[in-house]
Amino acid sequence: MTPRRAHLALFLFILVALLSLTWPLSVCFAQPQPLILGLPRGLFAICCWAAATFVVLLVYDRALAKSHAQEDA
């Protein structure tokens, strides 16, 4: 992945995550039931976003590090 694509992908991820964690996308998870893995849907959605943020940042960081290594070489 080129740095430009990585930046764009991260920007889009942050935008969607922000709308999902605030408004209006969080309305989709407003009702607690049905519970997912024992959690209200709103809480489960936030946990999913936390896990997704970790994975996306990890991929983004690796993509940039790889790109910088190639530039240095």
Next chain:
Amino acid sequence: MSADQQIIAVVGVYLALSLFVGIRAGKGVSDSATGFVAGDRAMGGVLMYFVTGATIFSAFAFLGAPGWAWSRGAAAFHILAFGVLGFIPFYFIGPAASRLGRQHGFVTQAELVAARLDSRPLAVVMAMVSLLAFIPYLALQMRGSGHVLEVLTRGAISMQWGAALVYGVVLIYVWRSGVMGVGWTNTLQGLFMMVLAWTLGLYLPYALHGGVGPMFAKIAESDPGFLTLPGRTADGGDWSWSSYASSVFVMAVGFSFWPHLFQKAFVARSERVLRRTVVLYPTFLFFLLPILFIGFAGVGFDPPPDQADQILPHLLLHMDLPALVVGLFCAGALAASMSSGDAILHSAASIVVRDGWIVGLDRPLSPQAERHWVRLVLLPLLLVSYLVAAVFPVDIVGLLSYAYGPVGQLAPPVLGALFWSRATGRGALWGLVVGSVVTIWFSRFPVLPVHGGLLGLVANVLILVGVSLLVPARNSEGPSRA
């Protein structure tokens, strides 16, 4: 030995251990201001992870968050939500600030911004805004630690004496070891809190409801609105989506710009360590999840606590748990309070001396004299925060939410200084002043159902951009772009 004595003994052992670790941490660090404030810029990945993680694991996490879950239901989810995105900006601003810090010797946020925008008054105003947020935040940590000791010793140690005892220990190790004392004690406290959070977060729902799933199912059945976003207000009404969303937004924006967190950019060993810390940060949020379980476990518990913030110690006291377990929890809550309070105290003192005195008033000090003054300033700061904690009866999350308002106002000048070549000192200064006034005014006298910090941010950005475009571009002799 009575139960109260056992609890006090466990707390005593914990405080002694923190003191030992905190004092030992100062060995090997230079006796300069850079050593005391920035740890000689040599902090590694593990310490950075716990130092930054401890920022969210404060008294508000162990007391305020369960209190909100118990009293306001789904509204408590916002405490987890703002942390998801809040630290991402640091992936970019952290390494940029670190680079400039090494090149020019910066150790505080305001010092960097003021130098980049060539404006001494900006350093003073940023220092004042930082203190405006720090004092209530530190008061919150003291209040939390005092609360825990008071409730769990059944009044044998009052809130005031409890806070004084705990923060006396903090004062000693911060005085002795500076930021390295903060770093090593945060590591000890962070590990301790993680274990306790999951232990209690799984045990209490199991003991009171048969598990986490049955607990939420029971609440959803008896009061479906309680778990429906955006949750309830303090008086039991429906919280509006605009208030919920703007609170998440303002707190996420403010997150990376807390001066004590931002300062860690100058502490890290390398830019790589900083980036890895941000990447790993969301994993810390999973230790907040069981904290919310604890609050929900208390729904329907009889008798209810007098104040929402006391739900966790209240549950522990009324469940006939062994005194050792109660004492361990007590120590865990104190760890949460201390791990944030020490970083804030240390940062606030360095800001007063470096930004207020050296940069703002242009009174240079030798590295040893600077360290000496930073240490001396710890005392009055602690005293003022203690008085705020003792006098103002505000709930813990409310106090935190207020503190995020002024902190969010630091974002536009920092981003402008680092990434916008047309930003000027005058634009940043007036944006910050007006943004802070608007934030405080609308937090005190709300006219719209949104967080006051959001209105402040809008005013701040408009003025920063408008004034910067109207006045001549700044002289580019200052530190180069990041």
